[in-house]
Amino acid sequence: MKKLTVISGKGGTGKTTVTANLAALADNLILADCDVDAPNMHLLMKPEVIEAEVFKGAKVAVKDQLKCIECGLCRELCNFKAITSDFKVDEIRCEGCGLCVAKCPSDALKLELEETGDLYYSQTKFAPMVHAKLKIGAENSGKLVSQVKEKAESLAQQQEKELLLIDGSPGIGCPVIASINGVDSVLVVTEPTKSGLADLKRVLKTVKYFNLPAVVAINKYDLNQEISLEIESFCRQIQVKIVGKLPFSKVIVEAMQQGELVVESAPESKVAAALKELWQELSYELRIKS
Amino acid sequence: MKITVLSGKGGTGKTTVATNLALSLTNVQFLDADVEEPNSYIFIRPDFGEEYQQVLRKVPIIDQNKCRACRSCVDFCEYNALVLLGEEVLIIKEMCHSCGGCKYICPKEAIREEDKEVGKIRVDKSVAGMEFWQGELNIGEASAVPVIEALNQKVSEDKTVIIDAPPGTTCPTIAAISDANYCILVTEPTPFGLHDLKMAVEVVKELGKPCGIIINRSEEDADKLIEDYASNEGISILTKIPFKREIASLYSQGTPFVEEMPEWKENFQEVFTKIKQVVG
Amino acid sequence: MKVAVTASNNTDLNVKIDLKFGRAPYFVIIDFDNDKVNFIDNSAKGATGGAGIQAAQTIVDQGVEGLITGNVGPKAFNVLSKANIKVYSAKEETIKEVLSKYKNNDLKEVAAPTNNGHAGM
Structure with a gap:
């Protein structure tokens, strides 16, 4: 089984749309949406949930009001200002360090694992899919990403899938790192804008740091030819292959507005042809049949 | 007056709105609180010099x-x-x-x-008619919150403060909203845009902040998706930025579109007037 | 002398090693001096953050000289190397197979972390 993660550095470059279209083109695969902070793939894949589990990703202090003597020690000690003036725990501010628990003279506080999200295993038209949703304001998305990825990996092995296709998180922080850890290849979807290029450089540095093979696809490449050329020469310089160039196209946006995939709704369009070429290149890179 | 510009998802045009709005108003203090990927400097072009403050x-x-x-x-x-x-x-x-x-x-x-x-704060006290502050998180640091809180300390009460918030709905975004008088939610008329807008609305409502929506990459037929949701929720749509190749192309080269399309300055001034009416 | 191996189950030495370190379900501690085999639970398995470091603390406390596993992140590796514990990388095989390779010096000692972890957050 081969593992491919699609990332972008910057948001809004078309990462999820590209991933979903690749899923429609590939055979015998399983999908994982590791963009758990703002998961979007389900909007295009329309999954039917088969199995759901609760994710407990963080600890939080919980108080027994009956035992509390309102001495205020917890409020004084807390570095996160998570104890309110009426001695309640502010769950959004609490980082679960346990100092109040350890120091409370009346044993009124304890640390508990908090439900911070949900994990789903679903079926879609194209492939089975593992996805998740983090609660608003919840932290520790890196751990949830790891769980989504692990669950998808074990299902892929059980079901003898050829490909695990992962929609990664934006940015360069922990969730992204969790989503690329140990994969066979990383596809970076970028766009020819100044901020796109700046973020591409940062994210490729991260991928390189992990010794992972990276390839790049330029979305909307004809939006700014000059920056596209700059991206190409930058990639050549650091020996990263460009595996696809997708044109700026309203067709792809229109398909998305309808919740459809362009390779299905407009298979004859230029952008659909470019997506098919991209998939051929990728399957060659991954040594799987296209 | 403190206005935070946010979006549930990255890449919807949050920085476009924040920078172009700032360039359309007077007596502005700009805080780039998207400290993991601060990008507003590309459009405002500040000169920070060598100095910075450590967080x-x-x-x-x-x-x-x-x-x-x-x-x-x-x-x-x-x-x-x-x-x-x-x-x-x-x-x-x-x-x-x-x-x-x-x-x-x-x-x-x-x-x-x-x-x-954990990070750095830089400032250019006078660039493009505004005071421009930028927070940066050091690579390898996990939490952006201390850097954003340090930026919040820099707020001038007698200026119109515009804060470019980090995308998403986690603690860093909340830190960038916590002092705001008003939140502008930037979205696009796609199922992705709507989905992430709902998440942003949930956060803003939980914090009890008044808010309005700006639709970016607006298209007549598609906008209904957002408009229906907004009217159900009782949130006003402040303005719409059309889906035009010209705007996308100006963005790509780092040019704020109000510079090339000055009629848009008035549009943003009207947005500000609407906000003032709500906040009082 | 003792070595630790990450284990996918705790029944016997015919179970496969677990390629994860921090979040492996079990460790098996093998004492070559008296051929004692001891399975222990990995308390770091469900840690909300820093599982690799917490697992490294468990391994250090067992007083072993070597650890056989799949992948170790940089922070855990740093802890293990400061405690003079050698790390050997292995593929997905049974613990029995891995131990015989270890005895024949057929396992590769890892000189640097095998992956770069994910900051544990």
């Missing part, structure tokens, strides 16, 4: 002469930032959340705290 947090150091290797601190630390190797406690600073707990737990008073840099 610090506390991490423990151990006085090995006083430490009796009792392991209390190691067992206490919820973040696994402390390890006992034989007789010595090792501190893994990247894991430390600066709760200060180990210092209080140590029975031998062997733990003190020292400062560690």
Whole structure:
């Protein structure tokens, strides 16, 4: 089984749309949406949930009001200002360090694992899919990403899938790192804008740091030819292959507005042809049949 | 007046709105609080010079002469930032959340705290008619919140403050909203845009902030998706930025579109007037 | 002398090793001096952060000289190397197979972390 993660550095470059279209083109695969902070793939894949589990990703202090003597020690000690003036725990501010628990003279506080999200295993038209949703304001998305990825990996092995296709998180922080850890290849979807290029450089540095093979696809490449050329020469310089160039196209946006995939709704369009070429290149890179 | 510009998802045009709005108004203080990927400087082009202010947090150091290797601190630390190797406690600073707990737990008073840099704040006091501040998170640091809180300290009450918030709905975004009088939610008319807008609305409502929507990449037929949702929720749509190749192309080269399309300045001034009517 | 191996189950030495370190379900501690085999639970398995470091602390406390596993991140590796514990990388095989390779010096000692972890957050 081969593992491919699609990332972008910057948001809004078309990462999820590209991933979903690749899923429609590939055979015998399983999908994982590791963009758990703002998961979007389900909007295009329309999954039917088969199995759901609760994710407990963080600890939080919980108080027994009956035992509390309102001495205020917890409020004084807390570095996160998570104890309110009426001695309640502010769950959004609490980082679960346990100092109040350890120091409370009346044993009124304890640390508990908090439900911070949900994990789903679903079926879609194209492939089975593992996805998740983090609660608003919840932290520790890196751990949830790891769980989504692990669950998808074990299902892929059980079901003898050829490909695990992962929609990664934006940015360069922990969730992204969790989503690329140990994969066979990383596809970076970028766009020819100044901020796109700046973020591409940062994210490729991260991928390189992990010794992972990276390839790049330029979305909307004809939006700014000059920056596209700059991206190409930058990639050549650091020996990263460009595996696809997708044109700026309203067709792809229109398909998305309808919740459809362009390779299905407009298979004859230029952008659909470019997506098919991209998939051929990728399957060659991954040594799987296209 | 403090206005935070946010979006549930990255890439919807949050920075486009924040920078173009700032360039259309007078007496502006701009705070780029998207400290993981600060990009507003590309459009405003500040000159920060060499100087910056450090943002610090506390991490423990151990006085090995006083430490009796009792392991209390190691067992206490919820973040696994402390390890006992034989007789010595090792501190893994990247894991430390600066709760200060180990210092209080140590029975031998062997733990003190020292400062560690988490990020930087830079300023150009006068660029493009505004005061421009930027926060940056150091690579390898996990939490952007201290940097954003340090930026919040810089707010001038007598200016119109525009804050470019980090995308998403987690703690850093909340930190960038917490002092705002008004939130502008930027979205696009796609199922992705709507989905992420709903998440942003949930956060803003939870914090009890008045808000309005700006639709970016607006298209007549598609906008209904957002408009229906907005009217159901009773949120007003402040303006719409059309889906035009010209605007996308100006963005790509780092040019704020109000510079090339000055009629848009009036449009943003009207947005500001609407906001003032709500906030009072 | 003792070595630790990450284990996918705790029944016997015919179970496969677990390629994860921090979040492996079990460790098996093998004492070559008296051929004692001891399975222990990995308390770091469900840690909200820093599982690798917490697991490294468990391994250090067992007083072993070597650890056989799949992948170790940088922070855990740093802890293990400071405690003079050698790390050997292995593929997905049974613990029995891995131990015989270890005895024949057929396992590769890892000189640097095998992956770069994910900051544990």
